[in-house]
Amino acid sequence: MPVSPYATTSPLIGITGQERFGHEVDRMPPFVGREPIEMFLSPYINSVVASGGTPVLLSRRSNPESVIEKLDGLLLAGGEDVDPRRYGSTPTLNSTPFDVGRDGFEIGLVGAAIARGVPILGVCRGAQLLNVARGGTLIAHLSPSEGESHSYAGYPGTHRSQQLQIASDTQLFDIFGPEVAVNSYHHQAVDSLGDGLRVAAVARDGITEAIELVGHDVLGVQWHPEMFGGDPVFSWLVRKASQFATAFPRAEAPIHA
Numbered sequence: 001m002p003v004s005p006y007a008t009t010s011p012l013i014g015i016t017g018q019e020r021f022g023h024e025v026d027r028m029p030p031f032v033g034r035e036p037i038e039m040f041l042s043p044y045i046n047s048v049v050a051s052g053g054t055p056v057l058l059s060r061r062s063n064p065e066s067v068i069e070k071l072d073g074l075l076l077a078g079g080e081d082v083d084p085r086r087y088g089s090t091p092t093l094n095s096t097p098f099d100v101g102r103d104g105f106e107i108g109l110v111g112a113a114i115a116r117g118v119p120i121l122g123v124c125r126g127a128q129l130l131n132v133a134r135g136g137t138l139i140a141h142l143s144p145s146e147g148e149s150h151s152y153a154g155y156p157g158t159h160r161s162q163q164l165q166i167a168s169d170t171q172l173f174d175i176f177g178p179e180v181a182v183n184s185y186h187h188q189a190v191d192s193l194g195d196g197l198r199v200a201a202v203a204r205d206g207i208t209e210a211i212e213l214v215g216h217d218v219l220g221v222q223w224h225p226e227m228f229g230g231d232p233v234f235s236w237l238v239r240k241a242s243q244f245a246t247a248f249p250r251a252e253a254p255i256h257a
Helices: 042-050 064-068 100-116 125-133 171-176 232-247
Strands: 012-015 018-021 036-039 054-057 073-076 120-123 162-166 179-182 197-202 208-213 218-221
Touching: 012 042, 012 232, 018 100, 042 054, 042 232, 064 100, 073 100, 073 125, 073 232, 100 120, 100 125, 120 125, 120 232, 125 208, 125 218, 162 171, 162 208, 171 197, 171 208, 171 218, 171 232, 218 232
Parallel strands: 012 054, 012 073, 073 120, 120 218
Antiparallel strands: 018 036, 162 179, 162 197, 197 208, 208 218
């Protein structure tokens, strides 16, 4: 029987969002045009609910450590490029607009979650942010003319344009087995790995498509599983969050060195 998303045992999954201004959103009244608006994409929320979790929308105005103390799991959503100065690089002509406030908030969440053992799932930007938070670097831009293009913007979101090879002895292998077909909507990728991270899956051209933190329930995927609805990686996150909540009630969750 499916787990009710409203059951008292449903784990609390924090979801990060984006910030825009009122004038960027259709049908907003003119007087809020200059006001900041925090936005959360429904496919992430729906995916958590469908997997039996309770979504908690995380405002960047919150203290990351205080937030993590109240959560059972963390979902780092997709979005704009991570500020390249975070990993010792500089912007390029292909860079998107940056959101340094979001970067700082999410890096704080990652550090606090790993310290407490709270499971993490990073999606696209979320996987890249996870790598940067651990001291890794990113490839600034993947040229469509070199190797396999990863920015298949012409396809619908559910089109599985790439076949990935998954490393054995990884949590991702336990979820999907040796390979999985995924969509692809990114122009950056993981370059050098951050501390404790390992490659969990690669595309046919060798680009890293998933990473894991060794010894922790921390997974980053470069594709967009929220577009598929009910994707197994969300079931993985909710299951791990449920285990964490059972083993360590929020008032008793451990602080790891």
